[in-house]
Amino acid sequence: MIGALVAGITGSGGASLSSYESIATATGTGSSGTITFSSIPSTFKHLQIRGLMRTDEAGATETNCYIQVNGATGSSYAYHWLRGNGTTAAAAGAASQTFTFPGNATGAAATASVMGVFVADILDYGSTTKNKTLRYFAGYDLNGSGEVRVSSGLYNATTAISSIEIKTSSGNWTTATTFALYGIKEA
Amino acid sequence: MPAGATYEPLATSTLGSAGTITFSSISGSYTDLRIVLVGTASGNTFALRFNGDSGTNYSYTQMNGNGSAVASSRVSNNSLIYGWTSGTTNPAMCSFDIFSYAGATNKTVLVVGSRDNVASGSVARVVNLWRNTAAITSIVVSANGGNMDSGTTATLYGIKAA
Numbered sequence: 001m002i003g004a005l006v007a008g009i010t011g012s013g014g015a016s017l018s019s020y021e022s023i024a025t026a027t028g029t030g031s032s033g034t035i036t037f038s039s040i041p042s043t044f045k046h047l048q049i050r051g052l053m054r055t056d057e058a059g060a061t062e063t064n065c066y067i068q069v070n071g072a073t074g075s076s077y078a079y080h081w082l083r084g085n086g087t088t089a090a091a092a093g094a095a096s097q098t099f100t101f102p103g104n105a106t107g108a109a110a111t112a113s114v115m116g117v118f119v120a121d122i123l124d125y126g127s128t129t130k131n132k133t134l135r136y137f138a139g140y141d142l143n144g145s146g147e148v149r150v151s152s153g154l155y156n157a158t159t160a161i162s163s164i165e166i167k168t169s170s171g172n173w174t175t176a177t178t179f180a181l182y183g184i185k186e187a
Numbered sequence: 188m189p190a191g192a193t194y195e196p197l198a199t200s201t202l203g204s205a206g207t208i209t210f211s212s213i214s215g216s217y218t219d220l221r222i223v224l225v226g227t228a229s230g231n232t233f234a235l236r237f238n239g240d241s242g243t244n245y246s247y248t249q250m251n252g253n254g255s256a257v258a259s260s261r262v263s264n265n266s267l268i269y270g271w272t273s274g275t276t277n278p279a280m281c282s283f284d285i286f287s288y289a290g291a292t293n294k295t296v297l298v299v300g301s302r303d304n305v306a307s308g309s310v311a312r313v314v315n316l317w318r319n320t321a322a323i324t325s326i327v328v329s330a331n332g333g334n335m336d337s338g339t340t341a342t343l344y345g346i347k348a349a
């Protein structure tokens with residue numbers, strides 16, 4: 001996904017890979033199911049988050065990961081996804097949701113030290129005239145189970161995004177969990 | 188290999204004849220790695236091997252669409268990181284995102300594969316696991332362990348978080 005964005009940047013002429021900058025990294029504490037990026041600068045065109053994630057949800061090999069923005073917890077989100085679970089490919093979507101759904105982290109019942117991952121692209125996050133579209137690519141593999149998923153998310157508001165909350169559906173982010181936030185500039 | 192910017196090209200290799208591409212002595216100073224591969228390999232599958240490990244320590248889950256149907260499958264105890272089917276005439280593209288390659292966890296890799304040959308083609312998304320907690324210091328890019336075609340190009344990028 002970085003490549004798609006960078007290819008677009010370099011293909012349009014002039015801009016370099018320095019257009020892609022690290023903003024912040026957050027690590028799980030083992031005692032909270034929420035990680036927040038706040039006070040996000042408005043100096044970029046797009047944002048990207050790269051997630052390495054695992055939860056302590058007991059008895060679970062996977063835990064849903066949710067993303068909200070600006071502290072909005074109302075039904076102002078929608079999402080659609082396409083998923084392969086090793087046997088079948090399936091698609092679904094939902095409107096009037098309280099979160100977007102990038103994919104799944106591994107849970108406490110997953111093989112030790114195996115992590116779920118995602119790449120999230122948050123497009124034109126600073127716009128005050130457009131609703132916000134998010135794009136996700138996620139997966140985990142447990143050598144016999146797992147899934148790969150692409151998703152879209154909508155935050156149905158024109159407010160600029162200044163904070164991002166990444167949440168578990170249950171349990172806490174383990175200390176091996178990291179989310180890295182990057183900004184992508186335009187010319 | 189040098190360390191530097193947030194998203195840094197570390198090395199590029201283009202095959203002058205059929206062969207594999209090796210990235211070695213990879214710096215541990217980045218957070219993630221990314222390989223962008225464009226080329227052909229007689230329709231064989233692009234693949235990676237880490238640190239010379241040819242054991243059955245890899246696995247993957249994939250989904251794809253081929254223009255008429257979608258499908259998903261997996262392979263356990265594989266001996267390679269699985270990319271996607273290469274082209275024969277028209278170049279195919281594979282990108283590999285290697286998360287926390289120098290970290291203490293097992294290594295998870297996301298793959299985007301794209302191949303189009305006018306009347307046939309496919310697009311795929313793959314998640315791979317390498318069951319090893321060692322830092323990745325070398326990567327061999329191949330066609331299912333064998334040679335890729337002359338002209339195939341691979342670029343290795345380092346991505347550094349704050």
